[in-house]
Amino acid sequence: MKSQSTQNTNIITLKDKSTVALETNDLHVYYGDNEAIKGVSLEFEKNKITSLIGPSGCGKSTYLRSLNRMNDEIEIAKVTGEILYKGVDVNASNIDVFEMRKNIGMVFQRPNPFSKSIYDNIAFALKRHGLKDKNELDEIVETSLKQAALWDQVKDNLHKSALALSGGQQQRLCIARAIALKPDILLLDEPASALDPISTAQVEETLLELKENYSIIIVTHNMQQASRISDYTAFFYLGNVLEYDDTRKVFTRPKIQKTEDYVSGNFG
Numbered sequence: 061m062k063s064q065s066t067q068n069t070n071i072i073t074l075k076d077k078s079t080v081a082l083e084t085n086d087l088h089v090y091y092g093d094n095e096a097i098k099g100v101s102l103e104f105e106k107n108k109i110t111s112l113i114g115p116s117g118c119g120k121s122t123y124l125r126s127l128n129r130m131n132d133e134i135e136i137a138k139v140t141g142e143i144l145y146k147g148v149d150v151n152a153s154n155i156d157v158f159e160m161r162k163n164i165g166m167v168f169q170r171p172n173p174f175s176k177s178i179y180d181n182i183a184f185a186l187k188r189h190g191l192k193d194k195n196e197l198d199e200i201v202e203t204s205l206k207q208a209a210l211w212d213q214v215k216d217n218l219h220k221s222a223l224a225l226s227g228g229q230q231q232r233l234c235i236a237r238a239i240a241l242k243p244d245i246l247l248l249d250e251p252a253s254a255l256d257p258i259s260t261a262q263v264e265e266t267l268l269e270l271k272e273n274y275s276i277i278i279v280t281h282n283m284q285q286a287s288r289i290s291d292y293t294a295f296f297y298l299g300n301v302l303e304y305d306d307t308r309k310v311f312t313r314p315k316i317q318k319t320e321d322y323v324s325g326n327f328g
């Protein structure tokens with residue numbers, strides 16, 4: 061199904077374009093004079109998990125955040141190039157960002173539940189998007205919590221504060237909150253880095269289940285995590301993507317030395 065790009069043989073492109081969930085073309089991100097992303101073109105496949113890896117400061121979070129325009133909120137940030145979702149350029153000035161984020165949702169590094177009940181954490185965004193029917197809200201809250209593998213643990217305490225949950229449970233609540241809006245694409249910025257190993261394993265399991273319904277792009281520093289859960293891996297270095305391929309290949313037969321050095325922990 062894959063073919064090599066003619067421009068950069070270290071970057072895969074999808075032959076069957078109908079399987080592309082999201083793509084960027086020549087994406088640049090600047091913070092003032094600092095060019096943090098230097099013309100990244102990538103395609104992300106539907107219903108797969110793609111990991112973005114690379115050394116600290118190479119632009120992974122900046123790139124991820126640009127995919128649903130989170131960089132809009134940073135005054136000195138400027139983004140050029142295309143971000144195509146269903147043929148529409150998410151980066152265009154006439155995009156309704158609030159609506160777009162319903163389709164391209166995000167979960168952050170630190171669990172950030174609202175200081176509200178478990179139920180209201182999920183219902184809040186739905187209500188903001190105009191959903192009022194109580195039965196429908198109940199149903200979506202339940203389904204989202206089930207998909208995030210949290211329902212059994214919280215179903216009798218839905219009206220208790222979300223802040224009383226453990227870190228791992230809070231992060232799964234944040235995942236439930238993001239998927240309640242039924243996005244197509246879920247962006248996750250190191251979602252397990254603040255969690256203990258057991259909670260991390262639970263979040264990873266949740267992501268593996270979610271990929272049946274969502275296309276997932278995740279930034280991770282954890283090489284084992286990337287190799288355990290992702291189908292594809294992109295190696296970022298100094299604002300560029302040096303290599304993008306099936307995760308197995310990136311970890312066992314990388315095409316370039318820098319990738320090999322990074323994934324094997326020999327980075328100077």
Ligand SMILES: Nc1ncnc2c1ncn2[C@@H]1O[C@H](COP(=O)(O)OP(=O)(O)OP(=O)(O)O)[C@@H](O)[C@H]1O
Pocket residue numbers: 091094096114115116117118119120121122123134
């Ligand atoms: N809000 C910001 N304002 C100005 N510069 C920023 C901002 N966020 C990131 N940068 C700069 O952009 C570059 C890329 O940073 P970014 O956080 O995207 O890298 P990263 O690969 O995600 O790093 P890490 O793995 O440490 O999280 C760095 O030079 C960083 O200093």
